[in-house]
Amino acid sequence: MATDIRIDYYPTHEQEGIKFRRGHVLPFGATMVPNGINFSIYSSEAIDCTLVLFERGESAPFAEIRFPEEFRTGNVYSMIVFDLDYERLEYGYRMDGPFNPEKGHRFDKNIILSDPYAKAIGGRDTWLAKPNWDDIYPYRSRLVFEDFDWENDHPLETPIEDLVIYEMHVRGFTQHPSSEVKNPGTFAAIRSKIAYLKELGINCVELMPIYEFDEWENSKENPVTGGLIVNFWGYSTVNFFSPKAGYAATGKFGMQVDELKTLIKELHKNGIEVMLDVVFNHTAEGDHRGHTISFRGIDNKTYYMLTPEGYYFNFSGTGNTLNCNNPVVRNMVLDCLRYWAADYHIDGFRFDLAAILGRDQNGAPLSNPPLLESLAHDPILAKCKLVAEAWDAGGLYQVGSFPAYGRWAEWNGKYRDGIRKFLKGDDGLVGKMAQLVQGSPDLYYYRGPTASINFIACHDGFTLYDLFAYNEKHNIANGENNNDGGNDNDSWNHGVEGETEDVGINQLRHRQIKNALSILMVSQGVPMILSGDEMGVTKFGNNNTYCHDNELNWTDWGLLKKNADIYNFARHILRFRRAHPVLRSATHFQHRDYVGSGFPDISFHGTQAWKPDYSDSSKCLAFMLDGAHAKNGSIKDDMIYVAMNTYWDALYYELPVLSAGRNWYLAVNTSMPSGEDIFEIGKEPILSEQGRFLVGGRSTVILVGK
Amino acid sequence: MKVTIKDFDDIAVVEVEGNIDSKTAPEFERNTKVATDKSSIIAIDLTAVEFMSSAGLRVLLMLYRNVKAKNGKVVLVGVSEEIQDVMSMTGFINFFKIVEKQDEALSFLKQD
Numbered sequence: 166m167a168t169d170i171r172i173d174y175y176p177t178h179e180q181e182g183i184k185f186r187r188g189h190v191l192p193f194g195a196t197m198v199p200n201g202i203n204f205s206i207y208s209s210e211a212i213d214c215t216l217v218l219f220e221r222g223e224s225a226p227f228a229e230i231r232f233p234e235e236f237r238t239g240n241v242y243s244m245i246v247f248d249l250d251y252e253r254l255e256y257g258y259r260m261d262g263p264f265n266p267e268k269g270h271r272f273d274k275n276i277i278l279s280d281p282y283a284k285a286i287g288g289r290d291t292w293l294a295k296p297n298w299d300d301i302y303p304y305r306s307r308l309v310f311e312d313f314d315w316e317n318d319h320p321l322e323t324p325i326e327d328l329v330i331y332e333m334h335v336r337g338f339t340q341h342p343s344s345e346v347k348n349p350g351t352f353a354a355i356r357s358k359i360a361y362l363k364e365l366g367i368n369c370v371e372l373m374p375i376y377e378f379d380e381w382e383n384s385k386e387n388p389v390t391g392g393l394i395v396n397f398w399g400y401s402t403v404n405f406f407s408p409k410a411g412y413a414a415t416g417k418f419g420m421q422v423d424e425l426k427t428l429i430k431e432l433h434k435n436g437i438e439v440m441l442d443v444v445f446n447h448t449a450e451g452d453h454r455g456h457t458i459s460f461r462g463i464d465n466k467t468y469y470m471l472t473p474e475g476y477y478f479n480f481s482g483t484g485n486t487l488n489c490n491n492p493v494v495r496n497m498v499l500d501c502l503r504y505w506a507a508d509y510h511i512d513g514f515r516f517d518l519a520a521i522l523g524r525d526q527n528g529a530p531l532s533n534p535p536l537l538e539s540l541a542h543d544p545i546l547a548k549c550k551l552v553a554e555a556w557d558a559g560g561l562y563q564v565g566s567f568p569a570y571g572r573w574a575e576w577n578g579k580y581r582d583g584i585r586k587f588l589k590g591d592d593g594l595v596g597k598m599a600q601l602v603q604g605s606p607d608l609y610y611y612r613g614p615t616a617s618i619n620f621i622a623c624h625d626g627f628t629l630y631d632l633f634a635y636n637e638k639h640n641i642a643n644g645e646n647n648n649d650g651g652n653d654n655d656s657w658n659h660g661v662e663g664e665t666e667d668v669g670i671n672q673l674r675h676r677q678i679k680n681a682l683s684i685l686m687v688s689q690g691v692p693m694i695l696s697g698d699e700m701g702v703t704k705f706g707n708n709n710t711y712c713h714d715n716e717l718n719w720t721d722w723g724l725l726k727k728n729a730d731i732y733n734f735a736r737h738i739l740r741f742r743r744a745h746p747v748l749r750s751a752t753h754f755q756h757r758d759y760v761g762s763g764f765p766d767i768s769f770h771g772t773q774a775w776k777p778d779y780s781d782s783s784k785c786l787a788f789m790l791d792g793a794h795a796k797n798g799s800i801k802d803d804m805i806y807v808a809m810n811t812y813w814d815a816l817y818y819e820l821p822v823l824s825a826g827r828n829w830y831l832a833v834n835t836s837m838p839s840g841e842d843i844f845e846i847g848k849e850p851i852l853s854e855q856g857r858f859l860v861g862g863r864s865t866v867i868l869v870g871k
Numbered sequence: 872m873k874v875t876i877k878d879f880d881d882i883a884v885v886e887v888e889g890n891i892d893s894k895t896a897p898e899f900e901r902n903t904k905v906a907t908d909k910s911s912i913i914a915i916d917l918t919a920v921e922f923m924s925s926a927g928l929r930v931l932l933m934l935y936r937n938v939k940a941k942n943g944k945v946v947l948v949g950v951s952e953e954i955q956d957v958m959s960m961t962g963f964i965n966f967f968k969i970v971e972k973q974d975e976a977l978s979f980l981k982q983d
Contacts, residue, residue: 427962
């Protein structure tokens with residue numbers, strides 16, 4: 166009621182029955198204020214700005230209000246418009262200014278632009294629903310209600326060394342009919358799989374991009390099937406503040422925000438953190454041939470890195486590069502992450518091609534990148550996990566040297582490559598393995614093992630199953646003549662390319678998957694697994710499935726039964742990691758006994774105890790962790806001995822002698838058939854021979870000393 | 872949309888007919904306020920509602936909070952499967968007891 170509002174919330178202007186007044190410059194975006202909505206948008210070069218208002222779904226706007234000159238403060242236009250229907254409103258802007266690409270300007274007042282700060286975007290509300298290609302404003306800014314009842318939820322703040330990250334694609338996870346969920350492919354459907362995630366034992370889901378993107382972007386016919394190729398993965402952001410409506414079963418009702426928040430709240434209730442894979446390196450607007458959606462028409466020169474000729478620098482491999490170290494863009498990134506941390510209770514972020522965030526406005530790497538520093542020291546993000554994909558498509562590779570400010574962790578690409586080569590049986594890897602299982606102190610000596618996000622497979626590249634089933638990538642279906650996707654896969658098909666009926670080969674492949682999962686789970690650092698690897702998902706050798714909305718990306722839940730041995734193993738090896746704090750240190754090993762237990766915190770061994778063989782031809786490495794040193798000696802744990810053998814034959818490994826009264830028990834032996842390959846915590850059988858153990862060819866053995 | 876408020880002793884029953892969207896939600900809200908002024912034991916009968924937008928769900932949530940603040944009770948009656956689904960996926964359902972028929976609601980609300 167009017168009597169309840171402050172005097173400064175009275176309209177001062179009117180145009181065709183719509184009342185408005187000068188607005189607040191901050192926050193940017195559209196914000197509900199008493200009786201009205203405050204609109205605020207930045208442009209450094211526009212000479213004129215118009216607010217365009219639509220009734221939801223209508224093709225023509227119901228009003229266009231030009232910002233009076235006196236509503237501009239500096240480079241910010243702001244206005245409060247009264248008596249609008251928050252729920253039915255869609256809005257955009259027209260910006261007038263020079264169109265002069267050589268000078269970096271691409272203004273076009275004929276185009277209606279999305280608000281970079283919109284909290285929801287309409288237009289792609291249902292996944293793959295055919296868009297109206299004639300729409301004068303296809304990606305429509307909307308408001309969201311900010312009244313979600315979180316009850317007592319807040320980010321979980323699990324210590325990073327205790328995480329097991331599960332990288333998942335929202336749609337891919339449940340879209341396959343075998344997932345047997347009510348609304349396949351949605352946030353809601355993930356909720357119905359929480360019991361599964363808990364049973365598996367992960368405690369963090371990392372969602373591949375969920376910011377609004379357009380699955381129709383660059384859509385074309387599939388050369389193999391004749392079907393449609395789409396932007397499935399979503400590494401192409403339309404708006405950084407809006408969840409993808411097409412990922413919500415309620416997106417058609419405009420309730421994607423509530424649905425996503427409900428999912429996060431429910432995951433948190435079950436002890437599972439939520440990390441977002443965020444893509445700040447480029448946008449969906451593409452290069453000079455791309456569409457103008459938002460940034461380009463608002464302030465091209467501010468938002469993008471431009472060549473002296475006015476073309477787009479392309480360090481992302483996808484057309485354009487966001488100008489992240491421009492102070493305005495830097496603030497937008499910060500505002501965005503703060504919003505997701507505060508309003509969505511997000512626990513952490515993984516930054517796609519993060520090396521770009523450390524480049525200056527001409528593309529040169531900065532020694533002290535202000536954006537990365539700001540994020541690391543931000544008070545609102547203080548407890549969030551910050552994870553960098555520490556390279557970019559422009560050739561900047563910063564694994565081990567990413568500017569970390571004591572905060573940032575990295576996807577450890579060198580871990581992935583080293584483990585793959587070792588499992589394949591390559592020479593000269595034993596010394597490298599000794600580093601990798603310690604959390605790569607050679608890379609992260611001053612940062613600790615938690616700087617290392619360890620993974621062997623992720624969305625990009627082969628699945629874990631395909632890593633051991635294919636020598637070559639098979640990407641013909643992507644329509645790029647098999648030229649896309651990485652060639653350095655370090656994979657091995659074990660004798661036959663792809664699927665085979667050969668029992669021996671299939672057994673060996675399964676054993677290699679178990680070897681990989683075992684090594685990943687006993688390595689210091691933070692393990693990450695690709696969703697579906699726990700049941701042996703295959704993409705049939707395609708190592709770059711970004712464009713497929715089909716079985717190549719949909720998890721086939723039937724594999725849980727078909728590959729029951731892999732799933733059973735995965736579940737138990739995750740439990741093993743959880744049960745043993747000595748596997749989850751936040752600090753590097755010191756290679757000495759600093760608690761007086763009689764054993765160093767870590768020791769390395771070969772087929773002879775206490776004598777690791779680091780020679781070039783060696784394929785054997787064992788290490789022992791002393792449980793008395795767990796968490797720097799603050800918790801007591803068992804001794805753990807891990808023997809890795811990538812030689813083709815079985816070899817006896819001499820076991821270190823335990824202190825009096827303790828014995829070695831068998832926890833894992835990947836050379837044994839399912840049922841005897843891994844044992845439940847507390848039910849490990851005692852070794853009949855305590856002095857040595859026969860480790861099968863291409864096998865991993867884990868013993869517990871207690 | 873048509874809203875009728877009925878009194879059963881100290882229980883107020885709000886019967887709604889038609890869709891609840893952002894256009895009709897304010898009227899729905901006014902009526903629920905009338906009902907909560909009379910009683911803090913409320914049944915909202917949505918048997919004749921086919922569609923409810925987020926604005927409608929938010930009126931229900933506000934009603935729930937009002938009633939809860941007065942240590943009252945609220946029951947929803949005859950909520951269609953589709954609306955229940957939306958309520959479930961967006962977290963609203965956790966706040967409400969839902970029954971199929973008005974008499975079930977009355978007997979539930981009469982319990983201590």
